[in-house]
Amino acid sequence: MMAARRYQPMSRAQFGIAVLCMLLVVVGSNILVQVPLNDWLTWGGLSYPVAFLVTDLLNRRFGPAAARRVAWFGFAAALAVSVWVASPRIALASGLAYICAQLVDIQVFDRLRDQRWWRAPLVSGTLGAVLDTAVFFSVAFAATGAPWVTWMMGDLAIKLAVNVSMLAPFRALMWNLAKPASV
Known part of the structure; x- marks a missing residue:
């Protein structure tokens, strides 16, 4: 049996900053997803993967319970805003997709966290992006006449590419986050 992991406690200020980051990413992406670049892509596909970076960094430093707490508070705040x-439909689709994808990301990341440094964020971010994209686009745009299937495919391709590109900031920030805060 594995020993219980110890994580650094999250202060109220850190929690507030994390929830604010989630709120900004999700609300910004909800605005940007309504602005298509073409028939294959919306601007939201470029911004939303940052949510997985935030979650994975929180999970790495503070553990899955803190990451889930931020996800739930971020979900409530982002849904309200x-x-x-x-539109209400975009907000509902975003909220549902966000919480499903974040909870999957947190669970998968935690299971893979002790493997090579890149595996947990890459696999959890990929699974989260696939789930988020499928749920969001089917709820937000099905039966609207919009080219949602092509938007979904284009957004997923971009999210997966951005997910890979988030490995560099994750690696850089993970070392900084591993250090205990100075008093």
Whole structure:
């Protein structure tokens, strides 16, 4: 049996900053997903994968319980704001896709965290992006007449590429986050 891991406790300020980051990423992406670049891509596909970077960094430093707590608070805050800045359908689709994908990302990351440094964020981010994209686009745009299937495929391709590109900032930030905060 494996010994229980010890994680650094998350302060209220760190929690607040993490929730604010999630809120900004999700609300910004909900606005940007309504602005197509072409028939294959919306701007939201470029911004949303940052949510997985935030979650994975939280999971690495503070553990899965803290990451889930931030995901749930981020979900509530983003849903509340998204209703006013995006359509109710976009807000609902985003909220549902976000919480499903974040919880999967957190679980998979935690299971893979002791393997090579890149495996947990790459695999969990990929699975999260696939789930998020499928749920979001089918709820947000099905039966609207919009080219949602091609948007979904284009957004997924971009999310997967951005997920890979997030490995470099994850690696750089992971070492900084591993250090205990100075008092």
